[in-house]
Amino acid sequence: MPQRPVPQSKTTHTDTPNKALASAPAQADGASVTFTMTVNGRSETLSLDPRTTLLDALREHLHLTGTKKGCDHGQCGACTVHVNGRRVNSCLCFAAACDGDTITTIEGIGEVEALHPLQAAFVECDGYQCGYCTAGQLMSAVALLDEPIGPSDDDVREAMSGNLCRCGAYQNIVSAIQSVRANKSSAK
Numbered sequence: 001m002p003q004r005p006v007p008q009s010k011t012t013h014t015d016t017p018n019k020a021l022a023s024a025p026a027q028a029d030g031a032s033v034t035f036t037m038t039v040n041g042r043s044e045t046l047s048l049d050p051r052t053t054l055l056d057a058l059r060e061h062l063h064l065t066g067t068k069k070g071c072d073h074g075q076c077g078a079c080t081v082h083v084n085g086r087r088v089n090s091c092l093c094f095a096a097a098c099d100g101d102t103i104t105t106i107e108g109i110g111e112v113e114a115l116h117p118l119q120a121a122f123v124e125c126d127g128y129q130c131g132y133c134t135a136g137q138l139m140s141a142v143a144l145l146d147e148p149i150g151p152s153d154d155d156v157r158e159a160m161s162g163n164l165c166r167c168g169a170y171q172n173i174v175s176a177i178q179s180v181r182a183n184k185s186s187a188k
């Protein structure tokens with residue numbers, strides 16, 4: 001079997017807990033490992049090559065294709081999901097290292113009939129064009145609501161700087177996030 005290149009550890013905007021990279025399980029060719037994660041509230045047990053990334057496990061094995069693969073190298077943020085409530089680049093995490101963890105993907109934050117406030121704000125503010133980056137943008141933005149981010153647009157831009165948008169919808173994305181943050185703080 002050809003050797004899949006192992007992603008290199010790197011610092012990301014998401015403060016990714018790269019335990020996955022640090023503790024990548026040893027692999028004998030042809031072997032698989034069995035592990036269980038809670039994904040969007042459902043317990044999922046998988047037996048996979050230990051080099052399978054969380055991104056590929058979600059997309060290829062659990063068929064949760066809302067999470068997108070852009071660069072596959074931790075550079076674009078399209079693959080952002082939450083692991084135990086923290087945003088991570090799932091292309092940089094080994095799935096087997098998420099044994100016992102709680103994963104939330106874009107499919108887990110809202111329904112068509114009951115959008116998450118940020119999803120509704122993205123629609124309202126025109127926060128996307130082609131939509132390829134949008135799931136990652138939204139997962140970062142949802143996590144950002146609970147992070148100690150400063151109040152200004154520049155603070156939001158900095159916090160979202162790891163999520164790239166080739167369509168350049170950045171200003172509208174910031175507007176969407178700020179509208180939800182404003183509603184959240186006025187509701188306190």
Ligand code: FES
Binds near residue numbers: 075076080090092
């Ligand atoms: S696909 Fe993971 S950061 Fe680009």
Ligand code: FES
Binds near residue numbers: 128129132
């Ligand atoms: S909306 Fe097209 S890449 Fe962001």
